[in-house]
Amino acid sequence: xxxxxxxxxxxxxxxxxxxxxxxxxxxxxxxxxxxxxxxxxxxxxxxxxxxxxxxxxxxxxxxxxxxxxxxxxxxxxxxxxxxxxxxxxxxxxxxxxxxxxxxxxxxxxxxxxxxxxxxxxxxxxxxxxxxxxxxxxxxxxxxxxxxxxxxxxxxxxxxxxxxxxxxxxxxxxxxxxxxxxxxxxxxxxxxxxxxxxxxxxxxxxxxxxxxxxxxxxxxxxxxxxxxxxxxxxxxxxxxxxxxxxxxxxxxxxxxx
Numbered sequence: 001x002x003x004x005x006x007x008x009x010x011x012x013x014x015x016x017x018x019x020x021x022x023x024x025x026x027x028x029x030x031x032x033x034x035x036x037x038x039x040x041x042x043x044x045x046x047x048x049x050x051x052x053x054x055x056x057x058x059x060x061x062x063x064x065x066x067x068x069x070x071x072x073x074x075x076x077x078x079x080x081x082x083x084x085x086x087x088x089x090x091x092x093x094x095x096x097x098x099x100x101x102x103x104x105x106x107x108x109x110x111x112x113x114x115x116x117x118x119x120x121x122x123x124x125x126x127x128x129x130x131x132x133x134x135x136x137x138x139x140x141x142x143x144x145x146x147x148x149x150x151x152x153x154x155x156x157x158x159x160x161x162x163x164x165x166x167x168x169x170x171x172x173x174x175x176x177x178x179x180x181x182x183x184x185x186x187x188x189x190x191x192x193x194x195x196x197x198x199x200x201x202x203x204x205x206x207x208x209x210x211x212x213x214x215x216x217x218x219x220x221x222x223x224x225x226x227x228x229x230x231x232x233x234x235x236x237x238x239x240x241x242x243x244x245x246x247x248x249x250x251x252x253x254x255x256x
Contacts, residue, residue, distance in 0.1 A: 013148035014106045020159055025195040032191060032216045033224060035231035040209035042238050048250035056095055057115075057123035059200055059213075059234075060179055062242055064091040064116030066233045067177070073198055073230060074176050077220040080164040085221065086171075090114045094175035094196065097130045099141070110140035111175050120245055143173075163195075192216040198230075 011019070046052050067073035074088045093112040098105055110130050115123055135141050150158055163170055178199040182189055188203035194216050203212040213234065215227050222230075 012104055014101075014104060016152065016155075017144070017148055018107075020155060021195065022193060023156075024159060024163060025193045028193070028195060029219045030193060030216050031219045031224065031227070032214055033227040033231060034212050034214040035228070035235065036210055037213050037231075037235050037238065038208065038210045039205070039238060042243055042246065043205070043209045045243055045246035045250060049246060050249065051121070051124065053120040053124040053246070053249075054127050055183070056127050056179055056181065057120055058238070058242055059202070060093045060095065060112055060115040061118065061120060061123060062234045062237045063177060063179070063198075063200060063230075064093065064114065065237045065241060066230055067091045068116055069233065070226065070230055072222055072226050075221050076167060076171060076176070076197055077218055078164065078167055086167040088168075088171050088176050091116060091177060092171060092175040094178040095127065095130070096178070096180045097127075099131070099135050101135050101141075101145075108135070108138075108141045108144055109178075110138065111172070120242070121249065188212070189214075194218075197221045198227075 042058070046058070063073070068091075071087055074091055075085045076088070078084050078086055091114060093115050094109050095112060096107050096109050098107050100106070101108075108130075112118075112123065112126060130138060130140075136145075147155065147158070162173060175196060176198075178194060178196045180189060180192065180199060180201050183202070183204055186204070188211075189201040192199055192201055196218070198215055198217045201214050201216065203214075205211050213231055215231055217227050
């Protein structure tokens with residue numbers, strides 16, 4: 001009986017781009033911090049909202065508000081032309097969105113400017129726009145698709161220039177922090193190799209409406225104590241500013 005043979009598959013342009021990302025992310029000395037958060041009150045208030053804001057929007061805003069008080073979260077480590085830190089005046093969140101493109105599931109990313117200054121309703125609307133709008137109509141996705149078309153030898157050089165030459169452009173294209181989740185698929189990310197100074201990722205909710213919030217961070221920019229302080233402040237913000245906004249949204253529903 002003949003043995004069943006495997007098959008060779010080409011690496012798609014998207015997977016090549018992921019390989020590039022991992023190449024540069026591997027240079028970041030990453031540490032992960034976590035904190036168990038009891039979000040029962042936040043969950044209950046969210047359930048009463050007319051259109052429940054997604055957790056990506058909620059956590060983006062909470063982290064952005066924390067970064068107003070902790071400027072380290074808005075900093076980027078730059079090694080060229082000499083080692084230095086750059087501090088951005090406001091947060092830019094990079095969110096990952098899975099979409100189908102040319103028959104392949106692709107994780108695109110897009111930037112949310114100043115999430116701390118936006119309403120949860122507006123942030124939620126933007127996330128739904130990223131999920132539902134035709135891929136070619138989203139400018140953030142077109143930028144990624146254009147990068148996929150760059151030939152391999154030149155693409156690595158373009159990556160390096162984008163990350164090292166113009167820091168304000170780097171922040172514009174990649175953000176000051178990221179948020180990545182697979183909770184919708186029934187699992188949480190335990191470990192990330194992030195390129196940004198800080199990236200949020202979290203577990204699934206348990207029976208008591210608690211979850212493990214994780215922060216993977218660049219140790220050249222943040223220390224463990226700062227990361228722990230960030231998660232504690234996020235927890236506090238979720239139970240005050242965010243909870244108050246969700247309750248207001250629920251009151252608006254009742255009044256209508």
